[in-house]
Amino acid sequence: MLKPQNSATRELVNLDGLWSFAVDSERVGFDEQWQSQLLPSTLEAPVPASYNDLFVDPRIRDHVGWVWYQRTVRVPRGWDGQQIIVRVDSATHEGIVYVDDVRVAHHDTGGYTPFEADISTHVEPGAEFRLTIAVNNELSNVTIPPGEVTVDARGRRKQKYYHDFYNYAGLARSVWLAARPALHVSDVTVTTGYSGTNGAGATGSVDVATTLSGDGGDVRLTLRDADREVVARADGAHARLTIDDVTLWQPGAAYLYELTIEALDGGRLADEYTLPVGVRTVEVRGAEFLINGEPFRFTGFGRHEDTPVRGKGHDNAYLVHDFQLMGWMGANSFRTSHYPYAEEVMDFADRHGIVVIDEVAAVGLNLGVASGLFGTEAKRTFSPEYINDETQAVHKEHIRELVARDKNHPSVVMWSVANEPGSHEDGSREYFEPLVELTRELDPTRPVTFVNMMLAVAGQDKICDLFDVLCLNRYYGWYVDTGDLVSAEAGLEQELSQWQEMYGKPMIMTEYGADTMQGMHSVWDTPWTEEYQVALLDMFHRVHDRIPAMIGEHVWNFADFQTSAGIIRVDGNKKGVFTRDRKPKAAAHALRRRWTGGTA
Ligand code: GCB
Structure with a gap:
């Protein structure tokens, strides 16, 4: 839409x-x-x-x-x-x-x-x-x-x-x-590419597929560069525009062309719709994630749309400020955990060269975790009583709506079809296989992932082979080996090595972190202190740097956020490296040092 x-x-x-x-x-x-x-x-x-x-x-x-x-x-x-x-x-x-x-x-x-x-x-x-x-x-x-x-x-x-x-x-x-107008552009899909090398002199291509609201009507396409100079024109609902000496959309260096689609009725202009277009490619090759043919390493966060008073209300002031803070730390990417974010966020990411893993709202398809969190009896997740065929049909519709909304954003480099489902449970494969097929059918150009949780370790998980990239949420040093970073480091390294060996796919740590009360301090490894959050993140980073297939790290979470009441939550989840009102904890400075190459 x-x-x-x-x-x-x-x-x-x-x-x-x-x-x-x-x-x-x-x-x-x-x-x-x-x-x-x-x-x-x-x-x-x-x-x-x-x-x-x-x-x-x-x-x-x-x-x-x-x-x-x-x-x-x-x-x-x-x-x-x-x-x-x-x-x-x-x-x-x-x-x-x-x-x-x-x-x-x-x-x-x-x-x-x-x-x-x-x-x-x-x-x-x-x-x-x-x-x-x-x-x-x-x-x-x-x-x-x-x-x-x-x-x-x-x-x-x-x-x-x-x-x-x-x-x-x-x-x-x-x-x-x-x-x-009654006769209008009702949908458009752009697919971009380039021939030649990433750098000066490549020829870009923008394949455009336009749908008009009714029968009849011709389509005229005009592509302008950032200086508003026309660089290509074509006629027809399906056409390829080529750009000599293309400027690619790059992480950290966004460049947007402007595509104008005109619907013509007997030669007269009926409708005009303008779409920003970033020319870039995305590919998974071996254990690498390539953007424009170059290996990309994800640094950044799992986030939430969450602020005081507004809840999930979109706010442009927080939008600008959050991206300022992410840039200050050298974060180049984020995941829309755990639902599609406001379109203003996606547009902003396009304009500022921020890379996005785009996730549907499929979170909590996991009664194993629920039983741990809420002390309830663990039931089967994929069963007629809980996540069933009807849920799957709704989940498919969510994927359709997400891809329809976000398919033209150059910032979106991968779809995530779920966060932490019970992927070790019976029925998970039957549930997810059709969802992956659907996503690939809807968008053959982007890799597909889901986010794996700790109950479904390598060997237990039943669905990882269906996906292009392994996204892992791990809480060594927090939910397991609490306060013991030595055991945590050994456990994490052992597990990541096993994943690497079994699948040989690119791996991203999509969540790791520790709840931290701003202002709590200790000279020891004491959970909840600012020092412990830094030490835990450092521990993960040492391990990431020893595993070649690890191509990214997204800390959980950018900022503290509200949750339902619970004895493991203190006015919400405190794993933010910023407080809910965006004051940095020590970890924000530590990440800045790591992600800006120690220069900051
Ligand atoms: C997770 C979930 C995330 C939680 C986080 C936590 O694995 O994906 O939604 O907030 O753990 O802090 O427990």
Whole structure:
């Protein structure tokens, strides 16, 4: 789905701001048709933001079910004859959109991908309408991520889930009103390459596949360089543009061309859509990960969209600041753990040469870890009662939506189809094989991975051979060998050597770290201190440097983040190298020294 934009033929109105807000605690909103009236509440909530931490009432924070957002929108006068669209960048985890009394969209494939509705027949240019969006935060065994709603002895509904971040919900990203012509560019896929060597003199290629909204209509393509000089033109929905002396998109040195796609109706301009294009290649060869034919080493983080008060609400100030901090440390990449991030983040990564491993929201497909975390009895993960065929169908839809949204980002170099599933369990292979096939079918140009966890060590894991890159999360020195970095180092090295020998594939440490309270100190190896976090990361780095197949390290986590309550969490997960308000712990300085080559 193409992101809406302003162009010569399109217009865009941002609907962010304070919306009227109601929590449907009694579960009556649909019966009482709240969409057809002013919401029965005096609350207001900002969009974009998760609603959970805004209010002091714990019943709002802990609410399980639907909340309602509402505002009035005026359609611009000049939009006669246009297709008028409401676009919701995300509704976590399920959203229903109403225009006045009419339901126009329902999105139930997760809280991190966009959806839209054509509302042309329900609104009038120049007139106002009531826009209502109902949002549900419930997770079940057939949602991604999965969870379970229980009812306690007092009749309170509770959301259980098997992942380690707070179940923030609401409209955490922007909402838009957009106008586009009836005949418009509805999709485009670019595939880039180059011949010759990475460096001066190579000839770049941009293969473009365009879909128009209806039959008829011709397509004209124009590619401009960063100085806006035209470098290539072609006609046709499917065409190759070639660029003499191409400037490649490189990690740390982004270069974007601008592709303009014009839809022509009898020679007349019907629609114009512009897409930034970075020319680069990605390839896995042996135990190497090549970007533009050069071995790439990942340095950076697993992150979260998580800030105080806003929860998962997108915020451009944090976006800029977080990338500043990552650059300061010499981080060249990150993983969108554990769900697709806001499109603004992906666009920013494109413009600034930051490499991204793009992950679907498939986290918690693992009852083994859940039983450890929550002290429950371990059940079979892949079974009719839990992760079943229906879950798999939903998971496929999540992959489709992610690839559809992010396929044209040069920053995205690999898809991750899950974080820490029970890949040692029976049924995992049958579950994942079709997902990998689907991902490769949707995008034959990028490697595919999943993130393996410590219960599924080499020899136990049943799915690693299906993937191009081995991404490992390991907590030696933290969850195992706590406080004993000598044993931890031996255990880690032994395990990584075994993976290297068994698979010969490139390996990335996608999580390693230690919970650390800012300001706690010790002269000994004392968990939770700033010194211990540094010592643990140093230990991992020594081992990484001894294993040739290790081509990357992503520390867990960039910053402290909120989780559900638990005795192993202190107001959230404290494995950040920054606090939640982005103050550096000692580890941030240590990483800066390692990743900037000791020069900093
Ligand atoms: C993991 C998970 C991550 C957790 C982390 C931890 O393996 O992938 O979501 O937050 O461990 O800190 O326990």
